[in-house]
Amino acid sequence: MKILVPVKLVIDSNAKARVKPDQSGVDLANVKLSINPFDEISVEEAVRLKEAGKVSEVVAVTIGVAKAQDALRAALAIGADRGILIQTDEMVEPLAIAKLLAKVAEAEQPGVVILGKQAIDDDSNQTGQMLGALLGWPQATFASKVDLSAEAVEVTREVDGGHQTLKLTLPAIVTTDLRLNEPRYPSLPNIMKAKKKPIETKAPADYGVDVTPRLKLLKVGEPPARSAGIKVKTAGELVEKLKSAGAL
């Protein structure tokens, strides 16, 4: 069985995001970029399944600018076998990503597609669900445990108020949550091998998908600065203030 793992290069979780002066987006020049942490968890899970002998190949795919292949290299260093870069300079929205991934899935025929539940740059949390709908495959989002067998996958999901366990027939879509696993530090031999693993470069047109944005981005801004607080002397005064602020 093959596993397909979509990955995304995002602004590093430790880097400070700054808005471009013209408010057209986040300034990515000279900022450290890394593989999306949820995607790293997806790759780790797929590689563990391969190491457990349940999976024969792990294929990582990314969609974006040429530099996005850094995310593929990170996936290859963890243990993915090969990568596919669908190169485009457009801002690609979740729906276009899902359409491209659906085409890749049709070509690769994976048993499972494991995606991060969301990317930490725009926090959309849409791609996995859209991909499930487009392919007509069952989906289990926010996985904290994945148990794969030849015909089905049992997924424990983190839901409000507890855990829910679903059994999906394959092929299926799984999106990963933080507590699924703790990704390894890639070993030095694997980092070196990753440089030699194949990466295939494609364009959206190769899949016949139009990635033109359907949404219009009006502007991106910093969160408004918080105004200074005030001190109250009594509980009664607090209630008054809350009432006059319309909070009670």
Add this chain to the structure above:
Amino acid sequence: MPDYTAPLDDMTFLLQDVFDVEKTFAVLPGYEEVSAELAASVLEEAGRFCAGVLRPINQSGDEEGSRLDNGVVHTPKGFKEAYKAFVDGGWSGLSSPTEYGGQGLPRTVQILVDEMLSASNLSFGLFPGLSRGAAEAIEAHASQALKDQYLPKMVAGAWTGAMGLTEGTAGSDLSLVKATAKPRDDGSYTVTGSKIFISSGDHDMAENVIHLVLARLPDAPPGTKGISLFLCPKYLVNDDGSLGARNAVNVGSLEHKMGIHAQPTCVMNYDDCQGWLVGEANRGLNAMFTMMNAERLFVGVQGLGLADASYQTAANYAKERKQGRAPGAKESGMIIAHPDVRKMLLTMLSFTEAARALTVFAALEMDKETAHPDPEVRKRAAGLVALLTPVIKAGFTDFGFEATVLGQQVLGGHGYIREWGQEQFVRDARIAMIYEGTNGIQAQDLVVRKLGLDGGAPVRTFLAMVTETIAEGRQVAAARDTAAALDEALEALESVTTRLTTGTNADPLEQNAAATDYLRMFALVTFGWLWLRMTLVVVAKGDAATPHEKRKIEIARFFSSRILPQSLSLGSQICSGSAPLMAIASEAF
């Protein structure tokens, strides 16, 4: 506890823009396929490992320390697990030969990982550092049988290495070594003696510890020409590679030290243990010295790593600590606004970034020395490495220690409080000025041996490179001030160099009296040279330069106006000769 961020931007700038290492690697057999991109990926993951695994146990390791219990050494909590992760990750064999299971990467990559190890956890970093040194000595000198038996396990990190050199009465002067070795019938030896200050002498992180021990054979001539090197494993190794009986390699005690508390520095007793000769009889010191340059470069880089670790905390603190009003300001502001605080931070920064550049320069020369196909290039590289080794070892650890003290000072009272971590860097940095040949010995080596090496060819080569960069710098507006300051410092250095190497002034008393000041002066000029080189590279990059790179032009100006002029006063100190030092009688002290 403060965080550590590996200086990847700076390392990439040096590897790609300043030294274009890919071009050099392309002509070095064995390293042809090492691209700057591969080096960057390796360094990035090494940095993550150091920050995520080693840094979190640095402070706890210091507080708990290694301890000895019934002859068994226990490392602090978390060290065993971290070492296993390090070994499983394949990091111990980074620059080791592929034939013994290493990854065969150049020393230039290794030394930058060494910087990260030192910055994140020096006590830990010494384990793989010493194992590598021991493995290199075995590889260069031991019989094929010993190599096959020991190297694969040492390269993999399953066994670690230790160096048994120093004795109670034989420190800087190893001609006084007393440990003995008597031949046995089977070709091995019985090694007897006691050694002190043995880093990683014993521990619970790996299954065997391989000691390289200096000892005298029964018929050995006195002095340094009668010392041989022996391999003494903690556990004997069976022919099939499995571990056999415990050898009489015993820990007498753990040294009580000022710093690197997590590192088990042992008093070792070799109680008639079994050992094997490494290299030729009576040539033990030569065998040790073949890896000395690499070891000394590693120790120098410890000073750099700790200085950077201290700088990172200090710079973050200065940007967040609200205290005192800047002139004209109505409210208290961040202390980064004060010129004096900036001077401390810039002093640290102008050292670390120049030292890192010199590290890459020297390591690249070492790689050329080992692997370049042209014998002339190898010879030139060997000369430069020999010349710069004492400058790096002593210069980096002296300036590095001073930087950690400044990093402590920036935090005021908090710098003296353990929780902030700054005082640990001060304590840990102190040892690097002492071990692997004290900095006084390094300075003596520079002035007495290295300046005269090969008729003075290496120092002439080096000074000519500096001269050439100054000429380039004079043509570039943004570099002109830095070039002018460097020219003045270079002139002073050249004049003192002539004084110390020619005619009547080249006497040992004069040279020894000048040595530490001269080494410092030499280091300052070297740093100034690298600041000028970096300035030129940044200017040439123009708008393609990153903000991190662009700020280097101003740091270079700070260095050349506020730090480099110290070389002039060092020059005049040296010119006072040995008389002021020798005037009063020894009894008068």
